[in-house]
Amino acid sequence: MDAKQVARTIFLLAAIYDFTLGLIFAFFHVQIFNYLGIPVPSDTQYLIGGALLIALFGVAFYFVYKSIDKNKDLYKMGIMFKALYVILALYFYFIVQSAHLIFFLFAIPDAIILVPLVLFYKKVYPNG
Numbered sequence: 001m002d003a004k005q006v007a008r009t010i011f012l013l014a015a016i017y018d019f020t021l022g023l024i025f026a027f028f029h030v031q032i033f034n035y036l037g038i039p040v041p042s043d044t045q046y047l048i049g050g051a052l053l054i055a056l057f058g059v060a061f062y063f064v065y066k067s068i069d070k071n072k073d074l075y076k077m078g079i080m081f082k083a084l085y086v087i088l089a090l091y092f093y094f095i096v097q098s099a100h101l102i103f104f105l106f107a108i109p110d111a112i113i114l115v116p117l118v119l120f121y122k123k124v125y126p127n128g
Helices: 003-036 045-066 072-095 101-124
Strands: none
Touching: 003 045, 003 072, 003 101, 045 072, 072 101
């Protein structure tokens, strides 16, 4: 399997993961937070908006999977999106110590997705 095919497969997995996770949190955040013992914010519009944004990134990742050659910029956005979440989760969990464990645990699959996307970028787009 060449680098482009590996990257496409990773984007398909990321698409399924983010789209599903985003929708689940958008529509079932109260039940999830209650189950985990996390206080539900009084104003959930930001939580729902963020969850739906994650679902939209899932759609964008699917576009990369379908046509990796035409979606170089979405590939880069995917790297930035995954890196941002990993950095924020680590920062708020370990330094600020205000994040629940579950948000740190969600950074693990994002890091697992992020690393090969970064490593394969130059192989997928050798001319930059």
